[in-house]
Amino acid sequence: MDVARWVKKAKKGNKEALLHLIMSEKDVYYRLAFSYMRNTHDAMDAMEEMIVTLYEKIGQLKKEEAFYSWSKTILVNVCKQLLHKRGKLVLLEDWSNVDDSELDQAVSSDPYRRSEQQMDIEALLLQVNEHQREAIQLKYFHDLDYQTIADITKVSLGTVKSRIYHGLQTLKNHYRGDVDEQ
Amino acid sequence: MNNNVEQQLADEKTHIASITAPEELEMRLRNALNSAPAKRTKRIASIWKIAAVVLLVTVISGQNYNAFAYYGKQLFGFDELLNGTTLQQLNEKGMGQNVNKKTTLVDGTELTINGIMADANQFIMYYTLTNPNGLEDMSVDAFRPSKISGFLTDSNVISGTSLINEEHTEIKGQMSFDRVNPFSKKLTLHFWQQLEENGQMSEGTVAFPYNPNEAMETQIKQSINKKIKVDKGTITFKSITATPTMTVIKGKLDVDNFDRVNLGLHGVQLIVNGTPVEILGSGNQTSLGGRTFEIRFDTLPTELHSMQLVVKEFTGYQKLDGKYSLISISDKLFLLGDKELWVKNVSKTSQGIEITIATDDDVMLDGVSIGTNNENTPLKTTINQKETKQVDGKLMKERTLLFDTQTEPESLLIEGMHYLKAYNKVIEIPVD
Numbered sequence: 001m002d003v004a005r006w007v008k009k010a011k012k013g014n015k016e017a018l019l020h021l022i023m024s025e026k027d028v029y030y031r032l033a034f035s036y037m038r039n040t041h042d043a044m045d046a047m048e049e050m051i052v053t054l055y056e057k058i059g060q061l062k063k064e065e066a067f068y069s070w071s072k073t074i075l076v077n078v079c080k081q082l083l084h085k086r087g088k089l090v091l092l093e094d095w096s097n098v099d100d101s102e103l104d105q106a107v108s109s110d111p112y113r114r115s116e117q118q119m120d121i122e123a124l125l126l127q128v129n130e131h132q133r134e135a136i137q138l139k140y141f142h143d144l145d146y147q148t149i150a151d152i153t154k155v156s157l158g159t160v161k162s163r164i165y166h167g168l169q170t171l172k173n174h175y176r177g178d179v180d181e182q
Numbered sequence: 183m184n185n186n187v188e189q190q191l192a193d194e195k196t197h198i199a200s201i202t203a204p205e206e207l208e209m210r211l212r213n214a215l216n217s218a219p220a221k222r223t224k225r226i227a228s229i230w231k232i233a234a235v236v237l238l239v240t241v242i243s244g245q246n247y248n249a250f251a252y253y254g255k256q257l258f259g260f261d262e263l264l265n266g267t268t269l270q271q272l273n274e275k276g277m278g279q280n281v282n283k284k285t286t287l288v289d290g291t292e293l294t295i296n297g298i299m300a301d302a303n304q305f306i307m308y309y310t311l312t313n314p315n316g317l318e319d320m321s322v323d324a325f326r327p328s329k330i331s332g333f334l335t336d337s338n339v340i341s342g343t344s345l346i347n348e349e350h351t352e353i354k355g356q357m358s359f360d361r362v363n364p365f366s367k368k369l370t371l372h373f374w375q376q377l378e379e380n381g382q383m384s385e386g387t388v389a390f391p392y393n394p395n396e397a398m399e400t401q402i403k404q405s406i407n408k409k410i411k412v413d414k415g416t417i418t419f420k421s422i423t424a425t426p427t428m429t430v431i432k433g434k435l436d437v438d439n440f441d442r443v444n445l446g447l448h449g450v451q452l453i454v455n456g457t458p459v460e461i462l463g464s465g466n467q468t469s470l471g472g473r474t475f476e477i478r479f480d481t482l483p484t485e486l487h488s489m490q491l492v493v494k495e496f497t498g499y500q501k502l503d504g505k506y507s508l509i510s511i512s513d514k515l516f517l518l519g520d521k522e523l524w525v526k527n528v529s530k531t532s533q534g535i536e537i538t539i540a541t542d543d544d545v546m547l548d549g550v551s552i553g554t555n556n557e558n559t560p561l562k563t564t565i566n567q568k569e570t571k572q573v574d575g576k577l578m579k580e581r582t583l584l585f586d587t588q589t590e591p592e593s594l595l596i597e598g599m600h601y602l603k604a605y606n607k608v609i610e611i612p613v614d
Contacts, residue, residue: 015215031201044204
């Protein structure tokens with residue numbers, strides 16, 4: 001059965017249908033939540049809140065096909081609200097404080113290699129401002145299209161494209177700088 | 183180190199892709215969803231906003247002495263009716279009949295009966311109202327269908343939905359009626375319309391042809407004739423009729439406290455091939471012969487392997503004969519069986535003693551009185567009933583009990599309660 005039909009069922013208040021929709025993409029949602037919340041516990045909290053919000057608001061969704069991008073927008077909003085509420089908006093600068101064991105639990109690869117690679121990418125992403133960083137992460141790590149990113153970050157399509165473009169330019173320049181100095 | 187930025191990003195992506203959701207996620211999401219309150223009213227509200235949909239639930243009145251309650255299909259099946267799955271599909275298969283019969287209402291609005299769709303469970307009419315001078319947003323009064331008559335046919339309106347266009351010059355609507363007799367060739371729609379001058383209504387009619395041979399065939403019609411015992415009587419399931427537009431279960435209720443709990447019939451599930459069929463509505467009718475009911479479900483799948491009726495929940499009764507102390511309380515919790523009773527406030531007014539309580543939505547107390555050592559005062563009336571949302575999101579029913587006495591009570595006496603009880607009784611319906 002295709003997405004639109006499940007969405008229609010969910011619109012009629014069918015909780016199992018909604019659950020099915022989420023569970024069939026559970027890893028994608030979880031990764032998105034995890035990248036904002038930085039730990040398993042909070043990521044699952046955010047998803048719980050998301051599914052309740054989806055249930056309440058699904059009547060407002062006009063295009064059934066847009067369910068996935070719409071629900072991801074809601075998930076990110078929930079994450080941001082939770083972070084805001086807890087007053088611990090995790091900035092990239094603070095990533096080093098993140099409990100590494102949490103990350104290790106969440107990933108299957110070698111923890112040693114993991115942290116090394118992570119530090120590289122963190123150090124790299126610190127070179128761009130937070131808006132550019134968020135857009136780049138959503139695009140390159142979570143495979144979201146420009147329009148969804150625009151919805152999530154509440155800016156225009158053009159702004160998203162320019163954030164990603166300029167962010168990437170900055171990263172490349174930075175890299176070149178490093179190399180030149182060596 | 184790989185010094186290509188894109189490569190780095192791609193590496194990190196691969197890495198993130200190895201993160202998988204924990205096992206317990208499904209359970210947590212399910213629990214979160216299940217604790218979310220059912221949202222029927224909210225949903226309707228948002229539909230109102232979005233589409234400016236005019237919704238009519240017509241309760242049959244007037245000459246009919248039957249008490250007729252109906253929770254219509256449109257409450258649940260809005261999308262279905264207008265964006266259409268079932269009916270749309272049937273329409274595409276050419277199951278409808280074109281009528282295109284026009285008439286003019288007293289206010290100049292043109293009424294067109296565009297088409298109909300009929301089977302053994304219902305009769306659906308599609309119509310259009312047009313008026314270049316503009317139509318009222320809620321043309322409930324300008325045009326209110328009441329019934330369809332014909333040979334051995336007197337079919338009352340069940341429910342309808344309609345949609346107005348942006349210019350407010352055209353309303354397209356759909357209205358369902360009880361089934362019509364398969365021998366009728368000509369049908370007459372009876373409707374009420376508003377007279378301009380004094381706000382009075384006049385009855386209008388329009389006749390149109392009907393071809394019973396084009397009615398959709400019934401898929402299943404079989405008798406069930408099984409009884410289920412409940413606390414205060416029996417439910418008899420008599421028959422199941424499945425047609426291309428819906429499935430109807432009919433039966434008889436011989437239950438004293440049936441109407442003590444809202445939507446009591448909605449705890450009956452029709453399970454086909456292991457999955458529940460969506461309930462569309464239910465109704466019950468009292469006449470000399472007793473109380474009959476019908477429960478309407480969505481259509482059945484084409485392949486049938488098994489069919490069961492499950493009385494999951496139904497009105498139940500629990501005897502309590504409980505005495506609950508009212509001394510020194512505010513927001514006090516008692517347990518009635520496994521239901522909560524919150525006593526929120528006790529006060530004395532000029533009307534008597536007022537006790538504000540809250541219980542689960544489905545709980546209705548029976549035989550309530552208050553007492554001191556010497557005397558008991560029975561409940562006079564209940565006022566200010568409302569639904570309140572608790573901190574945990576649970577809906578509670580709050581109301582104030584009024585007792586005709588000025589004596590400060592010591593205790594609250596409750597004989598019993600009506601509530602939605604889990605029965606989980608199963609009836610197998612044989613499939614061929």
